[in-house]
Amino acid sequence: MKPSKERDDTSGELYTIETVERITHISKDRIMVYQQYGIITAVSPAPPEELRFDEEAIHKLRRIALLLSEYGVNEKGVLALSSLIDEVERLREEIRFLRG
C-alpha cells in the first residue's frame, strides 16, 4: 500500500500478512507464531489470508527483527522481552492517566 500523496505517513492503514512480511522482513509463518503468542494482534480474527494488521503490529515486528538480528536475542527471549516492553508501555500510560 502506498501512502497518500497528501501526506507521508500511513496512519490508519491496515495491511495484509503479505505486506507485513515485505515491510518487516519476517516470514508469514513467524508472523503467525507471534500472533498466536499474543505479541501482535490482528485487527479482527480471521483466517490467515484475511488477517489485517495495523501500524502497531508493524512496529512490534520490526523491533523483534532488531532484537533477533542485532542484539542476539533468541526466540524465547524475544517473546519475554516483547511482553515486558508492552507491559512497561501500558503501565506508563496508566501512570500518565493517574497523575493527570
Place this chain on the structure above:
Amino acid sequence: MAAAFQDYYQTLGVARTAGADEIKKAFRALARKYHPDVAKDKKEGEARFKEINEAYEVLGDPEKRKKYDELGENWDKPGVSPSGWHDFPRQESDGPGGGAREFHFEGTGFSDFFEQFFGHGGGVGGFSSATRQPDSGIHHGRDIEGAILVTLDEAMHGAVRQISLQSVDPRTGEAKTESFKVRIPKGALEGQVIRVPGKGEAGVGGGEAGHLFLRVRLASHPDFRALGADLYYDLPLAPWEAVLGTTVRVRSLDGDLDVKIPPGTANGRKLRLRGRGLPQPKSDERGDLYVVAEIEMPEKIGAKEKELWEQLRRESSFKPRD
C-alpha cells in the same frame, strides 16, 4: 548539534523545591491560560501550551524529575550521565557506514532536549539487516523512533503536522534536513504509533531506508484525563451538594454540559456521559466522558457554619463506621 537546555521550572514558574501539588497547580493554571482553544493569540498560545506540557511531562513525573534534577547545569558536559542512565541509543548506534548519527526533530511538539533525554525509545531502533546479509554490502537503514505531542482537539478532529527531521553525519558533520507531512488521525490515542515509511536511516548499497515511528503522547489537559477513548473530568463538589444532589455545568469537548448530580453521591463516584469522549479509532463511535465526584472539605468555616455542622452532628442518623 547540541540541544538547547530547557529550564522546566522557569517554564512552569515554580521553585526547584516545589512539591508535586504545586507543580500540578501551576501547570493547570498555565494550561488554562494558554490552551489553544482559549488563548487570545492562537499561535503564541499553542507554542506556550506545548512548552508547558513538555515541562509538566518531566516535572510532573517523579522519576523524570529526579533525572532532570540530576542533569542540572552540567547536562551537556561529556561523561555526565545521571545515575541509572545509559547512553542514549542514538549516540551509541552505529549507522550503516559506521559512527553515531544524530537526529533532531522539529514539529513534533517536543524540544530536542526532551527528545534526547526523555523521549522514551527516541533515537535509532528497529530493523536492520546488517547481520542478515553480511557479505552482500546491502544494509537496510534503521528505524528512528520519537514522540509526537497531540492535543485533545487534534485527537478529536485529526490534523496534519509538518515535521522536520535533521540528521547529522558523524564523519563529515554535514546536516541534512527533510520535511514531510504527518497526519494525526482522528481518534489518535495515547501510545498509538504513526509510521512514516522511508524516513528513517538511509540504506547502504541499495538497502531500504528505515522508517520513522512516532508514538502519540496526548498533551495533558487542564480539565480532562484520557484513558483510551474515554475522558475523565474531576468535579469538585461541596459535601452538601453530594448529599442533596445538584445540577452542575461541566466542560466537555462539545462545549459546556449540565450534569445532574444525584443525591447521596459518594466521593469518587463516576457519572458516565455516553459518547462525549474522544473518537474511537477506525470507528464512528466515541468514547465516554466520566465525571468523577471529588468531595471537597472547606478549609475554614465561619461561626455560623460551625454551628450548622454541629447541629448536623447532633441530629444526623448517619453512622459511617457502623
